[in-house]
Amino acid sequence: MVIQNYSLGPIDLASIIPYVAMGTILGFILLIVPFVIWFERVVIALMQDRLGPNRVGPRGLLQTIADGVKLFFKEDLEPAAVDRSLYYMAPVLALIPALAAGAALPFASISLRMADGSVKSLPLVAGNVNIGILFILALSSLQVYGIVLAGWASNNKYSLLGGLRSSAQMISYELPMSLAILTGILMSGSLNLVDVVNSQAGSILDWNFFKLNPATGFFFPLGLIAGMIYLVAMVAETNRAPFDLPEAESELIAGFHTEYSSMKFAMFFMGEYASMLVVSGIATALWFGGWHAPFDFVLWNWIPGGIWFLAKLTFFIGVYVWLRATLPRLRYDALMNIGWKRLLPLSIVVLFAVATVDAFFFTKDTPAAISAPATPPSGTLTPMAAPGGGQ
Amino acid sequence: MSELYLTFAVFGAVAVGFVCVNLFIARLARPSAPNPDKLETYECGPLPVGEAWQQFNVHYYLFALLFVVFEVEAAFLYPWAVAYKQVGRYAVVEMLIFVAILAAGLGYAWRRKAIEWE
Numbered sequence: 001m002v003i004q005n006y007s008l009g010p011i012d013l014a015s016i017i018p019y020v021a022m023g024t025i026l027g028f029i030l031l032i033v034p035f036v037i038w039f040e041r042v043v044i045a046l047m048q049d050r051l052g053p054n055r056v057g058p059r060g061l062l063q064t065i066a067d068g069v070k071l072f073f074k075e076d077l078e079p080a081a082v083d084r085s086l087y088y089m090a091p092v093l094a095l096i097p098a099l100a101a102g103a104a105l106p107f108a109s110i111s112l113r114m115a116d117g118s119v120k121s122l123p124l125v126a127g128n129v130n131i132g133i134l135f136i137l138a139l140s141s142l143q144v145y146g147i148v149l150a151g152w153a154s155n156n157k158y159s160l161l162g163g164l165r166s167s168a169q170m171i172s173y174e175l176p177m178s179l180a181i182l183t184g185i186l187m188s189g190s191l192n193l194v195d196v197v198n199s200q201a202g203s204i205l206d207w208n209f210f211k212l213n214p215a216t217g218f219f220f221p222l223g224l225i226a227g228m229i230y231l232v233a234m235v236a237e238t239n240r241a242p243f244d245l246p247e248a249e250s251e252l253i254a255g256f257h258t259e260y261s262s263m264k265f266a267m268f269f270m271g272e273y274a275s276m277l278v279v280s281g282i283a284t285a286l287w288f289g290g291w292h293a294p295f296d297f298v299l300w301n302w303i304p305g306g307i308w309f310l311a312k313l314t315f316f317i318g319v320y321v322w323l324r325a326t327l328p329r330l331r332y333d334a335l336m337n338i339g340w341k342r343l344l345p346l347s348i349v350v351l352f353a354v355a356t357v358d359a360f361f362f363t364k365d366t367p368a369a370i371s372a373p374a375t376p377p378s379g380t381l382t383p384m385a386a387p388g389g390g391q
Numbered sequence: 392m393s394e395l396y397l398t399f400a401v402f403g404a405v406a407v408g409f410v411c412v413n414l415f416i417a418r419l420a421r422p423s424a425p426n427p428d429k430l431e432t433y434e435c436g437p438l439p440v441g442e443a444w445q446q447f448n449v450h451y452y453l454f455a456l457l458f459v460v461f462e463v464e465a466a467f468l469y470p471w472a473v474a475y476k477q478v479g480r481y482a483v484v485e486m487l488i489f490v491a492i493l494a495a496g497l498g499y500a501w502r503r504k505a506i507e508w509e
Binding site: 018019022026071072073074075076077078079080081095096099100102103126127128129134135154155156157158159160164167168172175178179182185186190191253258259262263264266267332333336337340341344345348351352355356358359360 | 447
């Protein structure tokens, strides 16, 4: 599908694409959250053989919107013992990084016919920068502050325990997560998420998760291992079952947001779902080929890439719900053991296995490659992160 | 280059604006019925004894320390991951040595049962 590059004076379609992408992704995250919650409730109800929401709207579809409106009209209870400034800051800090991380997430690409007749393919992403994945990682690290501050500022023992647990859990799983992302970066050769997605064009066997080795045709499951580590760590990072210890309701009431009510509580809730959407989006872009179809097939080649991205995203949200309905909550020592004794060593081994195999078996180490300047001349990141640089 | 980051600024501003507008609307819309009982910290009914701001398990600090060590390592690995193909095989070997030293640290913590949770 090729769209004419319409222009209106100095502004043409190509130049407003980042803003179109920004509106799409922000609108998508904010509008889809109620329906993700609805989806979760309906699917869990199905799995547990009960009806689930069925009063407001068709099949209960408007239930979460009604709940959201209700939260606007709820009285805001603020205990006298809280640390007020931190108490107000925490819900804001929990939501803003989750939303802002969407800025570097590419979710589709469109083809524009330029004025001179050539066709140009442009990614739909708010900020197509060459450190996209680093930006997202930085913002996802900020999210821990929202939870820790909420736990501390509430001056409630349950909140404090939830906040402490959460901080230890999030930093423990951030390590395997960032090392697994690094493995994906190694396989794609760029920190720019658009280049990462484009390096996976072709069929399902070009996706980093399933990548076959072109030189031997030998199935090499390293991407699969790293991808699985990422998927486990992403569930832990978003504090979802079976890693939902920070708000383990059977022991901690509601964990870090026990003392929050009204819109402040809604901020935590939205932040959790927004970050679920963002980490699932990264999983799609980094491991599952982004907006590319699984393989060329004449019946679905007309489907735009954004729909494929959405389908993969829906799959990951479905996995989240499935996990929540299936697995019991982990014990705390088991959680720490999995993070530090299993995932972390495994992710280091996988990272270096990929690097070593790549450097010693599939890349010719020519003297020219060594004598090439190792540092970029201008001292910026640009030459290194250029698309397909140095391959 | 700078116009690329302009969209980030706009994006961030919209995110902040959304949060502020929501909190502001809620402030206008919600009722207020103050009551001294509502000012109490929630602890399943009984009055809380003492504050929550007191000593807690020192083990959390150990994890934080270990995290700092490995997160710094990850920060070093990112530029390496993009550039190692240009630099050649010796970059892989060098990074292996660097990570092996840090992994020895993890092994030490493991043996001393610092990552064991009682």
